Amino acid sequence: xxxxxxxxxxxxxxxxxxxxxxxxxxxxxxxxxxxxxxxxxxxxxxxxxxxxxxxxxxxxxxxxxxxxxxxxxxxxxxxxxxxxxxxxxxxxxxxxxxxxxxxxxxxxxxxxxxxxxxxxxxxxxxxxxxxxxxxxxxxxxxxxxxxxxxxxxxxxxxxxxxxxxxxxxxxxxxxxxxxxxxxxxxxxxxxxxxxxxxxxxxxxxxxxxxxxxxxxxxxxxxxxxxxxxxxxxxxxxxxxxxxxxxxxxxxxxxxxxxxxxxxxxxxxxxxxxxxxxxxxxxxxxxxxxxxxxxxxxxxxxxxxxxxxxxxxxxxxxx
Amino acid sequence: xxxxxxxxxxxxxxxxxxxxxxxxxxxxxxxxxxxxxxxxxxxxxxxxxxxxxxxxxxxxxxxxxxxxxxxxxxxxxxxxxxxxxxxxxxxxxxxxxxxxxxxxxxxxxxxxxxxxxxxxxxxxxxxxxxxxxxxxxxxxxxxxxxxxxxxxxxxxxxxxxxxxxxxxxxxxxxxxxxxxxxxxxxxxxxxxxxxxxxxxxxxxxxxxxxxxxxxxxxxxxxxxxxxxxxxxxxxxxxxxxxxxxxxxxxxxxxxxxxxxxxxxxxxxxxxxxxxxxxxxx
Numbered sequence: 001x002x003x004x005x006x007x008x009x010x011x012x013x014x015x016x017x018x019x020x021x022x023x024x025x026x027x028x029x030x031x032x033x034x035x036x037x038x039x040x041x042x043x044x045x046x047x048x049x050x051x052x053x054x055x056x057x058x059x060x061x062x063x064x065x066x067x068x069x070x071x072x073x074x075x076x077x078x079x080x081x082x083x084x085x086x087x088x089x090x091x092x093x094x095x096x097x098x099x100x101x102x103x104x105x106x107x108x109x110x111x112x113x114x115x116x117x118x119x120x121x122x123x124x125x126x127x128x129x130x131x132x133x134x135x136x137x138x139x140x141x142x143x144x145x146x147x148x149x150x151x152x153x154x155x156x157x158x159x160x161x162x163x164x165x166x167x168x169x170x171x172x173x174x175x176x177x178x179x180x181x182x183x184x185x186x187x188x189x190x191x192x193x194x195x196x197x198x199x200x201x202x203x204x205x206x207x208x209x210x211x212x213x214x215x216x217x218x219x220x221x222x223x224x225x226x227x228x229x230x231x232x233x234x235x236x237x238x239x240x241x242x243x244x245x246x247x248x249x250x251x252x253x254x255x256x257x258x259x260x261x262x263x264x265x266x267x268x269x270x271x272x273x274x275x276x277x278x279x280x281x282x283x284x285x286x287x288x289x290x291x292x293x294x295x296x297x298x299x300x301x302x303x304x305x306x307x308x309x310x311x312x313x314x315x316x317x318x
Numbered sequence: 319x320x321x322x323x324x325x326x327x328x329x330x331x332x333x334x335x336x337x338x339x340x341x342x343x344x345x346x347x348x349x350x351x352x353x354x355x356x357x358x359x360x361x362x363x364x365x366x367x368x369x370x371x372x373x374x375x376x377x378x379x380x381x382x383x384x385x386x387x388x389x390x391x392x393x394x395x396x397x398x399x400x401x402x403x404x405x406x407x408x409x410x411x412x413x414x415x416x417x418x419x420x421x422x423x424x425x426x427x428x429x430x431x432x433x434x435x436x437x438x439x440x441x442x443x444x445x446x447x448x449x450x451x452x453x454x455x456x457x458x459x460x461x462x463x464x465x466x467x468x469x470x471x472x473x474x475x476x477x478x479x480x481x482x483x484x485x486x487x488x489x490x491x492x493x494x495x496x497x498x499x500x501x502x503x504x505x506x507x508x509x510x511x512x513x514x515x516x517x518x519x520x521x522x523x524x525x526x527x528x529x530x531x532x533x534x535x536x537x538x539x540x541x542x543x544x545x546x547x548x549x550x551x552x553x554x555x556x557x558x559x560x561x562x563x564x565x566x567x568x569x570x571x572x573x574x575x576x577x578x579x580x581x582x583x584x585x586x587x588x589x590x591x592x593x594x595x596x597x598x599x
Binding site for chain 2 (some may be wrong): 026028035036037039040045047049053054057108109110112113117118126128129130131132133135137139140141142143145146179181186210211212233237239240241242243267270271274287288289294295301302307308
């Protein structure tokens with residue numbers, strides 16, 4: 001009797017003890033869960049904070065003039081309170097367009113070569129170089145642009161077309177940017193091309209098509225969404241690139257009319273004037289407006305391309 | 319038939335040329351940096367701070383920028399890890415990894431990754447003005463932390479996904495809570511965490527636009543978080559335009575040092591991730 005009682009007592013004790021430990025462990029689990037939720041929501045809402053913060057800071061300049069006049073006016077006279085962003089927007093567009101025009105064909109051809117033609121041995125050597133290129137910091141691209149591209153344009157390219165150019169031009173910015181977005185486009189397009197089922201290509205080859213015809217009529221068609229996503233992502237990257245472009249672009253606030261004219265992209269405007277922006281009224285607000293503009297455009301482009309890529313991935317998973 | 323064969327060969331050569339150009343641009347860049355940087359490299363360059371005033375002083379080296387870069391990149395990566403490890407765990411362990419919310423979060427972090435560093439810099443500057451922090455080491459670290467969080471989260475997220483599901487199921491079925499399971503998984507992905515650290519460090523050490531407003535610039539090595547700090551990219555950016563040849567030389571040498579650091583980091587991380595993927599298989 002007593003023995004069973006003691007046993008029972010012990011059991012109960014152990015059970016209580018177990019319960020205590022278990023509830024403590026569950027409590028710990030819950031506490032960590034809440035903490036992590038806070039971290040996650042905070043870090044994701046950085047997007048919101050940036051958007052709201054920049055918008056609040058650009059309110060003063062938006063009160064003074066409308067969105068339309070800020071975006072379309074070419075008058076840039078901070079001392080008189082005139083902020084027309086048109087030259088800077090055009091500078092950004094020129095540089096971005098040139099870089100995509102240079103990079104896209106080269107990158108597509110490279111991706112085709114890497115995925116379809118290159119023997120395994122060569123592919124293993126090539127891919128790391130593309131990775132290495134993506135690791136190089138922007139400022140190094142800028143130094144390279146100043147030391148290599150600028151003299152090249154000044155002495156060898158520009159003299160064939162215009163009378164005089166310092167080399168600091170939208171073309172230089174475009175070339176440097178093109179090299180910077182090589183790895184981005186190549187890696188995405190290669191990934192997309194690799195996911196195309198081999199049967200499709202085999203079927204085309206079996207019907208007597210050459211390899212190039214197969215690429216053109218099967219691979220490209222299948223990979224179009226992925227290629228579009230890569231290009232959109234590359235455009236947004238080119239839009240926001242600051243230092244490398246700033247170093248080679250000439251930074252003259254007029255609308256460029258040829259590829260040998262200097263330009264002044266938006267990010268360069270922000271980076272170049274942070275020193276004096278606190279001393280001129282509305283100047284800081286105008287620069288924050290520039291940052292807001294960049295942020296909105298890039299946010300949209302990024303969301304579009306990520307959604308396309310996510311869809312491409314989902315299609316493959318099914 | 320001959321025309322098609324010709325077309326095939328023509329495009330094949332074109333593709334090979336394009337590939338050579340794309341891969342060759344890497345050599346062109348690194349070659350240019352080495353060609354210009356090596357003549358101005360010396361022991362003084364990496365062991366002394368600049369002397370005789372910034373922009374015109376001819377003596378000394380770039381030790382201030384090297385140390386400053388290490389502080390900023392190290393601090394930002396450390397701080398970023400503290401935030402992103404819980405986030406990655408939350409996405410995979412608590413949200414279950416593959417559902418609408420987790421995938422939405424992934425896209426959000428990808429988008430954050432795409433936001434240019436100049437916007438982070440401007441935002442960081444805005445926050446610093448708001449809280450009354452002057453341009454300092456602390457400001458630089460905070461701005462760069464914002465920049466590296468998306469990289470860390472997405473890399474860790476991908477590494478956690480490579481952990482076999484059986485491992486998680488085993489720990490759960492033994493009665494472990496999700497937090498205890500997370501600890502098991504964290505131990506498993508240690509090499510992956512190291513890869514993430516390297517990637518983030520590489521991005522942090524090379525970025526200019528985010529530290530341009532926030533870190534300030536100084537010829538001295540910062541001794542507290544509230545002093546302005548120089549970084550290697552800033553040293554390159556500010557000194558390249560100098561009319562004094564010696565100061566320009568400092569910029570070239572900084573570029574060389576930065577390139578070497580970044581190349582080592584990139585190679586290390588790719589070797590590591592290759593080893594990691596072998597382990598999993």
